[in-house]
Amino acid sequence: MRIRRGALFLSLLYSFCTLAKNTPSATASIGLNLSPVMKQKTAFFCQNCGHESPKWAGKCPNCGQWNTFVEEKILPTQPKTEAAAVWLDSEQLKENSRAQSISQIQATEDIRLQLPDEELNRTLGGGLVLGSVTLVAGDPGIGKSTLFLQTALHARHLKVLYVSGEESAHQIKMRAERLGVAAPHVYLLTATNLQTIFAELKKVQPNWVIIDSVQTLESPLLDSPAGSVGQVRAVAAALNKYAKQTSVPVTIIGHITKDGVIAGPKVLEHMVDTVLQFEGDRHYAYRMLRTLKNRFGSTAELGIYEMTHKGLRGVTNPSEILLSDNEEELSGIARAVTIEGMRPLMIETQALVAQAVYGTPQRTTNGFDLRRLQLLLAVLEKRGGFHFGMKDVFLNIAGGLRLEDPALDLAVVCAMLSSYEDIGISSKTVFIGEVGLSGEIRAVSRIEQRILEAQKMGVEKVFVPKANEKSLSISNIDLELIPVAKVADVYQMLF
Ligand code: TYD
Numbered sequence: 001m002r003i004r005r006g007a008l009f010l011s012l013l014y015s016f017c018t019l020a021k022n023t024p025s026a027t028a029s030i031g032l033n034l035s036p037v038m039k040q041k042t043a044f045f046c047q048n049c050g051h052e053s054p055k056w057a058g059k060c061p062n063c064g065q066w067n068t069f070v071e072e073k074i075l076p077t078q079p080k081t082e083a084a085a086v087w088l089d090s091e092q093l094k095e096n097s098r099a100q101s102i103s104q105i106q107a108t109e110d111i112r113l114q115l116p117d118e119e120l121n122r123t124l125g126g127g128l129v130l131g132s133v134t135l136v137a138g139d140p141g142i143g144k145s146t147l148f149l150q151t152a153l154h155a156r157h158l159k160v161l162y163v164s165g166e167e168s169a170h171q172i173k174m175r176a177e178r179l180g181v182a183a184p185h186v187y188l189l190t191a192t193n194l195q196t197i198f199a200e201l202k203k204v205q206p207n208w209v210i211i212d213s214v215q216t217l218e219s220p221l222l223d224s225p226a227g228s229v230g231q232v233r234a235v236a237a238a239l240n241k242y243a244k245q246t247s248v249p250v251t252i253i254g255h256i257t258k259d260g261v262i263a264g265p266k267v268l269e270h271m272v273d274t275v276l277q278f279e280g281d282r283h284y285a286y287r288m289l290r291t292l293k294n295r296f297g298s299t300a301e302l303g304i305y306e307m308t309h310k311g312l313r314g315v316t317n318p319s320e321i322l323l324s325d326n327e328e329e330l331s332g333i334a335r336a337v338t339i340e341g342m343r344p345l346m347i348e349t350q351a352l353v354a355q356a357v358y359g360t361p362q363r364t365t366n367g368f369d370l371r372r373l374q375l376l377l378a379v380l381e382k383r384g385g386f387h388f389g390m391k392d393v394f395l396n397i398a399g400g401l402r403l404e405d406p407a408l409d410l411a412v413v414c415a416m417l418s419s420y421e422d423i424g425i426s427s428k429t430v431f432i433g434e435v436g437l438s439g440e441i442r443a444v445s446r447i448e449q450r451i452l453e454a455q456k457m458g459v460e461k462v463f464v465p466k467a468n469e470k471s472l473s474i475s476n477i478d479l480e481l482i483p484v485a486k487v488a489d490v491y492q493m494l495f
């Protein structure tokens with residue numbers, strides 16, 4: 001009995017030991033089978049700026065947005081997604097991975113594709129560079145799809161593949177018909193799977209690829225949903241690789257959202273060659289295309305469009321549309337010339353100064369920085385002795401533009417004074433100058449260009465900063481230049 005019990009104990013001990021010994025190998029074998037699951041790590045990504053964190057946080061330490069962290073799985077294979085370049089054969093791949101002397105590399109002459117849209121060509125720095133990746137960001141509904149579909153439709157010398165994950169082919173066709181162009185050279189693909197898209201790219205062999213939008217595409221190699229930071233990055237990386245290896249330019253459209261549901265295109269900015277921002281007030285017809293980053297040109301360019309019922313139309317003389325053609329002198333209106341990108345624009349600032357009804361007077365601006373307005377009001381109050389403290393002040397930049405040019409200060413001040421005194425200023429007068437804290441008028445940049453624009457628009461009198469007078473070197477001007485040093489001088493001349 002004793003022996004038996006001992007044997008039982010021993011056998012129990014033995015089986016326990018073997019179990020213990022086997023356990024790691026058992027887990028290892030399970031781990032082997034399920035290795036993708038076992039190795040899966042997760043991290044939290046800010047859906048606004050892409051900041052990665054091992055822990056969830058309420059506020060992103062990078063961009064300061066609240067409640068934007070979402071847990072996403074990171075596959076160990078992530079950086080190698082779509083590595084098997086389906087669009088190249090092995091010979092070409094080998095060629096690409098060899099180091100060569102820079103002088104041996106032949107620069108192709110015709111490195112830029114000319115698009116049938118002059119505004120877009122200029123914004124890109126003279127056309128679309130072969131093999132470049134361009135990100136076009138903008139609020140939903142601003143006209144990104146319209147702009148690129150219409151440009152593709154007019155680009156008859158190119159074979160364009162328009163990939164849409166947002167609209168059906170039928171809807172895009174309807175839009176194309178509305179734009180009024182029949183174009184057999186544009187191929188539509190409504191797919192969201194990256195592998196499908198690359199398979200089609202190989203078949204179609206386009207000269208230009210448009211992706212609408214990056215937030216709708218997904219790589220099947222990742223688990224996270226389309227539009228998450230991981231997916232957006234993987235999609236952009238794969239498209240970038242495609243563009244660089246085949247020299248086909250790729251244009252990626254992306255939405256900006258603040259609420260953090262969809263990854264902001266901010267995540268992509270460093271991954272692409274050019275970032276264009278399409279902006280404008282949806283309630284106005286005018287849209288601006290700005291360059292935020294350009295590896296192949298200046299970022300000072302700007303394209304201006306007007307949204308019509310037949311798509312977007314490039315605006316060649318923007319000053320004309322930004323001014324009201326009122327001949328009579330209305331109080332509260334002063335004109336200025338601002339520089340947007342490389343282009344001078346003549347604009348109208350409108351102010352309304354009224355007796356405050358409530359205790360705290362209101363200051364409201366549209367298209368101008370509110371803090372700048374408050375600063376200018378404080379200058380007028382302290383240096384000029386005007387009692388704006390008792391008045392409501394409303395300021396508007398006509399045409400729905402949003403401007404930050406300090407050279408507008410003088411016009412803003414004059415518009416407010418004009419409304420305050422209820423005396424109109426002639427529409428043939430333009431004000432150029434930055435206003436300093438002691439009421440002095442400071443020099444502005446590119447004064448010649450501004451004066452010439454004013455002349456082109458038929459202006460008769462231009463108030464310019466005295467500090468700019470010395471450096472002025474234009475000969476053929478036939479308008480009156482009035483150099484001014486202080487706001488008080490301008491006030492005395494006008495009212
Ligand atoms: P869309 O290009 O769909 O915007 P996005 O791709 O940036 O989200 O443009 C949407 C707006 O453009 C829509 O509100 C209607 C307007 N639109 C016109 O006014 N005229 C037109 O010819 C077209 C095609 C669109």
Ligand code: MG
Pocket residue numbers: 141144145146166212
């Ligand atoms: Mg769209």
